[in-house]
Structure formats: C-alpha cells, structure tokens
Amino acid sequence: MKVTIKKLGKIESCELQLNDLTILVGDNNSGKTYVTYSTYGALKYWRDFINYTSFKELSQEIILNGQINLDKNQIVELSEIALKKESDKFKRRIKELFNDKEKIFDEASLKIKVEQPLTFKDKENKIRVGDNTIFEGSIKDNTLSIIYKTLNKNDLDKNLVREIIGDLFCFMVFDDVIPDPTIITAERLGISLFYKELDERRNSMIESLQNLENKDDNIHPFELIMNMSAYYATPIRDHIAFTRNIDNIKKNSSNVDISYPLEIIKEILGAEFKKENKQDIRFYTRNKRNNKFDIPLYLASSSARCIVDIFFYLKHIAKVGDLLIIDEPESHFTLKNQRLMAKLIASIVNLGIKVFITTHSDFLIKELNNLILLKNDFEEKADWLVKNKKRYTEKDNLDFNSISVYQGINGSLNSLKISNTGIEIPFFDEEINNLFTISSDLDYFIS
Template sequence: MINIKFENLGPISSGEIELAPLTVICGRNNVGKTYVSHTIACCLEKSSIIVELLNSLRNSELGPDNDIVKHFGNTKYDCEKIIPDVKKIAQQRSRTLATKGLNDYFNIGGSLFKNLNIEITYKFELKNEIFSREISEIFESGSSVYKFQKPKNSFIFNITHIGVSQENDTSTYLFLFVILINIVNELFPTTTVITSERTGIALFYKALDTAMSDLGHEVSTKIRTTNRESIKHLTSSISDSFNFSTAIKDNINQIRQGENKKNALSDLFDDEMKQLLETISGGHFIESSNEISFKPKNGNTIIPMSATSSSVKSIYLIENFIKYISDDRSLVVIDEPELNLHLDNQIQMARVITKLVNSGVKVVITTHSDHLLRELNTLMMLSSNAIPSDEKLDIIEEFKIPAGCIINPEHVKAFVISAQERKLFPAEVNEYGINLDLFNREILKNNRRLREITGILSNYLSEKSDQE
C-alpha cells in the first residue's frame, strides 16, 4: 500500500518501511518509534492530499463541463483523465511533508525536520482500483442537490441534478472536489492514531475543556477592555498552552465525542471482539449524559472515567475505534497497545490486534512488550499447515484462542530501530513469527545477572547457616 524511505526523521538517520496488514515497530526508548508511526499516518492524511490535488488541477481543463449540468440537468465525467495527476500528486507528498507537513502534524516550529529527506511510494494500481469499484454519492451545493454515480468496471461518473433549484451556480471545481474525494476515499484508508498519551487524555480532557472555556472568557473580556497588543499576547499564550500534535488533538476530540456517541456500531464489534475487550477492561463503558463511565463486570457500581484504573483509561480509545470507527478500509496506529496492561491482558490485546487485521483493518503498532509479540508469534505459528489439524484444535481449545485471531505470517512486517546506529531495519518474519533478538538479549542478560546474584546470596546464606 505504501513504502516510505527517509533520512533524518527526528533521531533516526535513515530507514525504509513498507506497510503490511500488520506492521510492528520495536526499539528502545527515545529512538523515534513515534516519529515513524505518526509519519505513516501523516502520509495517509486524506484531506491534505485532496487539497493538493485541487490546487494542482485548478488551472487545468480537467473539470466536468458545468454548462451541460446547468442546461440539461446531468453530465458524464471520465475520471481516467485525472488519474495521472492523482498519482503524480500523491507521489509528490514527500516534498510537502519534508517542508511543512510534519512540522504542522507534530505542531512544532524550529528545525527538527529541516534536514529530512523522504520519499513516498504509494503501491496501488490506480486505474485498476478505481475502474473496479462502484461509487455513489449525494452532494448538496446551496439549494442544488447532485447525485454522483460510477458503476463497477468503469471510469465514468454520472452526475445528475436532483435538487429543487432550477438555477445552477455550482462551480466546476466543486464537482471536481466531490470526484476527488471519492477517488481518494477509495484509494487511501481512513486513518486513526491512538497515542501513548491516551491515559492522561482520558483523565484530564474535562479539565482541558474547562481551561479552554476560561481562556475563551478571558479573551472575550480583553477584547472589550484592553488594547490590541494585550490581546495578541494573550492569544499567543493560549496557543502555547495547547500546543498538542494533531494525533493528541484528535484523541481529545474522540473522547469528547464519546460522551454523546450516537453512531451505529461497527460490524467489526462482534460478540467475539466484545468478549476480548471486556476481558481486558473487566467491564464495559457507558457513554451518555455528557459523561463516559465504566461498569465493572462483577458489580453494580458505575465509575466515572476519571476514577477508573489506568488500564481502563488505556483501553477506552482502542475500544472506541473498534466500536464506532473501524471498517475494512481503516488504518489504525496504536502506540504501545500493551500500555498499563498485565501480562495476561497483553495476550488478549495481541488477539484483538490480529482479529482486527483479519477483518481488513490495517494496523500499525509500536511496542516494548515481548509478551505481546510472543503471543503474535503463537498466532502466526498456528496458521501453519504443518501442524496437524487435530493437534491445532487441541491447542486452540486448551488455551481458549479464538479462531478468528490466527494470522498468516505473510500479513506481518516488523521493524527495529537501532539505538546505536540510529537506523530502522527490517526484522525477520517467518513461519515461527517475528525474530525477537532485541528482547531475547535483554531477557537472557537479566536472567544471567539474576542467577549470578541468587547464587552468591544462596552461598552466603548457606555459609551463615552452617556457622550458626
């Protein structure tokens, strides 16, 4: 779907990453995992791609013929003629990201990305993807309503005026905008980032809202009573106070929206997924009356989000994504899915991740958890036809592994960021799963140290006992 090659991305000197249905990024603290995972999300941010396409095509002759729509109520538009431009602009995203996009996404000034070189390759057959899909969209412009339809195995959009108004002052480029939205929606996933700051966001989002309200009131008062320079200083202070990255702002908004959630449930939130999530959280969330609360499985107490455990706060946005946002055209980036989870629940989280992947969601994770990765490896090994089916069934039943969580190793790519070399490298993934050398070395070192100290202490206590 996408390949990103880069130099000087934050602390990482170089690397190349290609997305798979499940992409795993590992590394020590402060090596740049979040820079990589959030850059992936930034590369797939659809609204900026559409804006760049519109700006590029603004002076071209590629828009639909507005006169035909005006006089005859409908027209046809062959989108094949803009496909080369779509592909060209998508490939040129690297230039925008290098100069401005990542600074805006991370909401930072200065020179962090000034030496960044990035090359993005979108790996899709544009013509085949668009040609094969059916598209239907209703678009309103003022009092006019239009229906956009593209049948399967065709490049032709049929645009029909179905509104009340007899007069049509709709711009040609609004038609082009709708067509581009549909094309980009078909080609690029809807991307959600769930940050490692999610626990703090779940705890403090109401305090943030209160602070914003207080500052808004202060600005309103200043506008009436003070000079322009004071107002400028105050608005600058507000900007500095809420200087969050795009992903964190999105997480705050997702929790705010969760208070009055009326969305239909996703088809991916089936009974099996619901059971996995309830096992991790130990209950279920209640979203109503401007409050997100939690009800433990064995009890009648309803707990406000601010008073829940860190593990419950950590799981909320992941469940919210699965419950309301996810579909088979989604991509989710989860920073440290194991956050605040005990070892048994890290196993359940690995199963949530693979079930999502098997449902068509593209998943990118960053992780420090060898326990979560070992469960991923278990789920990959169980996909092997080398294991006799009766033995496989016995394992699945003994360890209560949902069949929908078993994943093919071909659907997984893993990457490690080396702290010493400051480079991102691919990790081997085979029928046994992901190569865990990064974790195994640390575990062996710790075990060796533990054995040595245990031996010394044991000898000392034995000698002391003999002397007594």
C-alpha cells in the same frame, strides 16, 4: 502504501511498507514516534499529495460540456499521475504536525507510494459550491462520471474547478487504498483522566474572553485566541478531540462485527464502559454479585483508562480498511493481559482493519508468534484447540504475510524477518539472554 522519511528528528532516512499489521520496535529515542506521527499525518493529509495539474484537461472539458466520462483504462492511466510522491505542502505541514516552533524539522521530508487500484467499487460523491453550483461524481461498472451543474458558469474560478475535479476523482478512486487513520497515543492515560478538566478550562477561558470584550480594553479577546497555539503535536490534539467528542461519536455504530474484540476487552478488564449523554465515561460490570460496580472512569484502574478509546473506536467508528494506530498497546497491563492485547490486535486485523503499533513488549510479540503458529494447519490442531479452549479459539490466528516488522536503529528502520513460525526480534532476544546469563552466573557463585 509505502512511506519514505528523511531528516526527521532521530530518523536520517527510512522506509516502511504499511501492512495489515505493522509493528515498530526499537530502543528508547530511536525514532519510533517520529515515524508513527509522520505516517499518521501523511494519511490524514493525503490530499496534500494530489497532483492537481494532472486534472487541467478534465476541468476544461467539464466547464465546456458540463460532464466528463472515463472508462476503466482512462481511470487507471490518470490514477498513476493523480498523486505526487512528494508534496511541498506536506513538507511545510510537518512543522505543524509536530508543533515545531524551533525549526528543528525544516529539512524533513516524506514521500508516499500508493498502490494503484485496477478495479473500482461503485460509489457516489458530490461537492457543492455555494447555493448555485454542484459537482456530482460517481463510479459504476468501472466507469467514472462527473456532472457539473451551475446557474452561472462565470461564477467559478478555473483553478477551483480543477481542484474540485481532482478531489472528486481521488476520493472515489483512492478511497479503498488509502486508509482513514485513528491514533491512540501513549498519552492516553492522561487524556482519559483530564479531558473533562480540559473542557472546563476551555469554557472558563471563553467566558473570560467574553467578559473582556465588554470592558474598555485595547486588547480584543479574539486576538488572544488567534495568538494562542497548541502545546501538543497534531496526533495528540486529535486524540484529545476524539475523547472529548465521544458524545457525538457514540451516535454512530461501526459496520463490522466487533463482538469478539469486545469480548477480549471484557476478559482483560472484567468490566465494560458506557457513556450517557453529557455525563462522565463510566466503568461498570453487569455482574449482580457482591463485586458489582459502576464508577466514573477517573476512579478506574490505569489499565481501564488505557483501553477505553479502543473500546469506543471499535463500537462506533471502525470500518473495514481503516488504520488504527496504537502507541505501546501493552502499557499498564500485566503479562497475562499483554497476551490478551496481542489477541485483541489480531482480532481487529482479522476484521479487515489495519493496525499499526509500537511496542517494547517481548510478551506481546511472543503471543503474536503463537497466533502466527495457529494460522498453520497441523494434524493435532483440532485436539490442541479443545485442550486449550479457555485460552484460544479458531478465531485466534494471524497470517504472517500480512505483517511487517521494523526496528528503529542508527537513524533508520531495519526490516525484521518473519515466517510462518513467527517474528524474529534479536533486539529483544539478546537482552533477555543477557539477563538470564547474568542471573545464571550469580546463582552459580552463590550456590
């Protein structure tokens, strides 16, 4: 999927291709957050880009006959026009995405280009309208069918039928090429610390409003709710909602083998997380020796609070084809643990889950380069892995072809070079070389 962004904050114009691993680097205030949040928004609200007019004939046919059938060629042909590259609806949504109350993003725009699928997995989906009408969609053997069942054909508006057909078609056809996004924002330290307080304040506010409703007052309490607006951008609100909803999230289990990523998390922290019903998230170790502990998350280290959401995402939500966005994954980690974070990212990518990160960490990039090198075959590889078995296994590798790296600079994004020997980031190298040059000069003068 390709994303093109124009006139968005610091970004004048940029383009990026989402890959299995997408990395954004750049100076502070170079536009990385704008790119990250808008990409998240485009994936979350991708229905804004559905071209419903392209389903006019199909909606007329299904109203007339009660069923439509499309063969593989017809699906491919329709899929080429089913999504618009640019959406006026999403353009209006950008202000909401960033909680822009000052018309800063009035000129902002975003375009998407989605890879066109050529084969289609068997699947089913349905949309119910009221008690009397249902649309049942299915793909089997590269043939798409939608059946329309209703007790009264006069009940449904033709435009609504067209939207339902468009939704069913796009959900089934593009489900495997448009990833479901989950974002772990840079605000995660505060979210993990204060999410319980947010809940308590919300409950207190509701109680106060209920009391207000019982009083003789000209202000209706629910008018206050309608007039309130969030202080946070949509990605931050969604991250808060994720953390507050862990009680429900943990009822599910991810459908991928997350044992190795969880092993790396345990190596980083030396402990694990658990969440009992309606109780605080707890940070604990199974070790029966003297250093055994079991404490609430708010008493845990900042490094634990920075990785807790990744832990619960992997255990209960992760599925192949997802996109996990992590803002500054190295935050609050030692250099050793930044290297382990690189291994964690690689292990998630190798599960078939796409990862999008922003980073300021040269160490994290250098460890990713080691993993790229380990993807190569070389004569001494087996012996080397044996000698370094405490740090690396055969699972620790990255295919450089699956990585895209961009640097935010001068209101745009520059695509950086990457090969089977690693990622080249002059932005980091120049600053490090400058630091060592100064240190060397000063050491020479003193000596």
